[in-house]
Amino acid sequence: MKNQLRIIGGEWKRRVLPFADIDGLRPTPDRVRETLFNWLMWDVQNAQVLDLCAGSGALSFEALSRGAAHVTMVEPSHAQSKILKDNIQLLKIQNCQLIQSTAQIAIRQLKEDSIDLIFLDPPYALNLWQELAALVDPLLKNEGFIYLEADCPLFKLELPSSWKLIKETKAGAVRAGLYKKLNP
Numbered sequence: 001m002k003n004q005l006r007i008i009g010g011e012w013k014r015r016v017l018p019f020a021d022i023d024g025l026r027p028t029p030d031r032v033r034e035t036l037f038n039w040l041m042w043d044v045q046n047a048q049v050l051d052l053c054a055g056s057g058a059l060s061f062e063a064l065s066r067g068a069a070h071v072t073m074v075e076p077s078h079a080q081s082k083i084l085k086d087n088i089q090l091l092k093i094q095n096c097q098l099i100q101s102t103a104q105i106a107i108r109q110l111k112e113d114s115i116d117l118i119f120l121d122p123p124y125a126l127n128l129w130q131e132l133a134a135l136v137d138p139l140l141k142n143e144g145f146i147y148l149e150a151d152c153p154l155f156k157l158e159l160p161s162s163w164k165l166i167k168e169t170k171a172g173a174v175r176a177g178l179y180k181k182l183n184p
Contacts, residue, residue, distance in 0.1 A: 005058045008034050010065030017087045019056035020080040024123040027058035028149060032171050036147055037062055039167050039178050040117070043145060044068055047116035050139065052103045052132060057084045059119040059147070064093060068117075072097045074106040103132055112138045121149040130158045137162070137181070146179040 005027040007015045019025065028036070036059075037044065045067035051060040054073035064071050073096065075081045081100040088096050099106045103122070118136055122128040129150060137160045140146065146163060148154065154168065154177045167178040 003056075005056050005061075006030065007058075007061055007065050009037060010062070010067065012061065012065040012091060015065075015091070017057070017061060017090075018083060020077065020083050022077055022080055024125055025055050025077075025080065027056040028121060028176075029171050029174060032149070032169060032174055032176050033058060033062055035169050036176065036178065037066060040145065040147075044117065048114060049117045049119070050074075050110065050115045050136070051119040052106075052136060053120070053122040053128075054084060054098075055080065055121070055123075057087060059121065060096070061087065061091070063117070063119075064091075064096060068095070070095045070097070072099065072106075072110065074099045074101060074103050076100065076102045103128070104135065107132075107135045107139065110139050113141055115139045115144060116141055117145045117147070119147050121147070124151040133157075133159045133163070140181050142181055142183045144181045146181065147176065148179060149174060149176045151175065 003019045004016050046069045049063045049068045049071040051073045054075040060071045060073045163179040169176050
């Protein structure tokens with residue numbers, strides 16, 4: 001299999017994992033992942049994490065490698081879900097749940113106000129940012145973090161008013177932002 005990602009830091013630093021050759025499946029670039037986890041350095045440890053559009057699993061495995069308490073991955077593709085399951089077994093991960101489903105259906109299974117960190121990186125072509133942001137907002141704890149990745153300027157997205165952009169980066173076509181939920 002030619003599609004591989006490398007874990008940047010933590011327990012599995014430099015570990016290489018495969019992912020499926022699926023149209024639109026693109027791991028978050030190494031440089032962007034490194035920036036993100038530098039931003040989250042103290043906040044990912046012991047966090048309850050939701051990777052709503054897991055894809056390659058790059059963000060989930062990075063969070064687990066860096067001490068997340070638990071990660072829930074959501075992936076609709078049967079082929080990629082199988083590879084994610086194999087990677088979870090390969091790394092002997094116990095604190096990870098994989099839900100093979102669309103994000104919209106999986107969200108219904110999750111408890112409100114229970115998530116510290118959400119990765120929101122849907123396939124660009126599906127244009128799901130606003131829909132998924134509205135659906136996951138109740139799951140996120142106050143002061144929780146949302147990482148959002150898009151192929152357009154982030155200010156163009158209609159996101160919940162309680163989400164405040166605190167960090168932003170750009171790498172090629174990838175625009176990434178870290179938001180914090182601040183309830184009044």
